[in-house]
Amino acid sequence: MAQQHLDPTDPAAEVVTGDALAAYLRTQATEFLRALRLHRENGGANGGAPARDRSGAGEKGAEESVDATRALRRSARRISGSLHTFRPLLDPDWSEEMRPELAWLSGTLGLEHAYEARLERLLLALHRLSGAAVLPTQTLEAAVAAGASTAANNAGGQATAAPERGNLTVGAAKAGALLERQLTLARTRAHSTALQALGSSRFHAVADKVAVLASEVPLTPVAPTTDLRPLAAAAEERLTDAITALPLVVAGHPYNAEALVHGLSPDPSPHPQDGPWHQVRLLLRLHRYALEALHGGTLPMDVRLLAAGQALNRHRDASEAAAAAAQAARTPRIAPATAYALGVLHADQRHEVEAARYAFQQAWQKQVVSAP
Known part of the structure; x- marks a missing residue:
């Protein structure tokens, strides 16, 4: 309806x-x-x-x-x-x-x-x-032991799993412990x-x-x-203007290689692509609150707004998680396997960022179909 x-x-x-x-x-x-x-x-x-x-x-x-x-x-x-x-x-x-x-x-x-x-x-x-069968921080000692066993097997000429998977398993445990401490x-x-x-x-x-x-x-x-409606309409207009300025054409693709350009660079500043999306999230929240004021505190169900808000929340969470992984990777004197795992984790979360942008693009541009 x-x-x-x-x-x-x-x-x-x-x-x-x-x-x-x-x-x-x-x-x-x-x-x-x-x-x-x-x-x-x-x-x-x-x-x-x-x-x-x-x-x-x-x-x-x-x-x-x-x-x-x-x-x-x-x-x-x-x-x-x-x-x-x-x-x-x-x-x-x-x-x-x-x-x-x-x-x-x-x-x-x-x-x-x-x-x-x-x-x-x-x-x-x-x-x-x-x-891993359990969380990384629960397998730290086991993973290290597995890494030692793998090295011994290699020395003996026995068949082993793919080196990258082994490095990630050992590195993930240490990376998890490092992230948990920080x-x-x-x-x-x-x-x-x-x-x-x-x-x-x-x-x-x-x-x-x-x-x-x-x-x-x-x-x-x-x-x-x-009348409150002109002020509420102005809040909606600020939101739509900010969304119009977003690169929704790029976000219309499930993968955006440009989002990984900065990666684990020494620059600790926030990812340059994230700021406008965070601003849209705040403006969407203001728009929702304005609608609540118009409706006496109860906002009618709007699937489009709900889906868009959830996508932007996931975007925020993933971008901040990626930044935390990048910060941990800059820890001095960490093992190569740990740095490798954190790099994979950072890339994974940046892909989650792109997935959230894609979901937002799909939700926001979806036409609202009225009942006949």
Whole structure:
């Protein structure tokens, strides 16, 4: 069936005024405060349940603390995004002061999960690429022993597996151990940073302002009678302009050799092709939040937007994983087999980047067919 929802560009559609924006912001502020309360009740301020109490109530409390943190970020992103899209209808001083603080909070709280997910992604990729029966970090000693056995067999003239597969198996175990050390350390630091942030005066100031927002939204005098749709349409236009600037013709092919040109070069800067795609991901998010405000917080199912957003999330995850593999490969004095495995892993994740771009291109350019 055709999607039935408000079109921000349709002048005949029902007018949605600043009062709807105020209601949306109050709802998000209330969700923020509820998540903060749940986070504190489940020991979030103290880092969750200790490691020795990860069963039963302790494990449940830790999981609920993680869910509460995710909900905090979700509400913070929506409030910040709405302040950006609808800023002409809000008190400018308050809005410009609030937005960067919410962005800081959301980014700080998201780092720990990002490092954890990145490590899991890379270890699973190594497992897949090496053909190991278990994850690389679980087979470090076994792989080294297998490498020694292979060398002995070679000396004795016995038949062996392909050298590249053997090198990848041994290298994958060591690469997995190296990545686990680096990303676990980064995750631990991110966890400490998040705890410090949640206990800081800066966070308490943000929480106090969100508490006020839950009951009083600082709209401009004309906002209650101003239509939100032109501002929502402007957010959609910024998205479509950014997508138009993307190399979708290249992304229309499953393989883009240009994406591997930089590879494991000494330059640690982000991949030059990734920036515009990350920007589109942020603009797509702002577009979704604007539609939520128009619909009272509930966005109608749009398969096209959902598929495009999922593809861009995969693009972000793969590009950041590739960067982590490249950074690990620059570690001084690592074994050749380890560097080889990290190089294969980097190329694999850059191919995942291209696959995600291709999926986005297919989702976005797919025509929406209306029911007869």
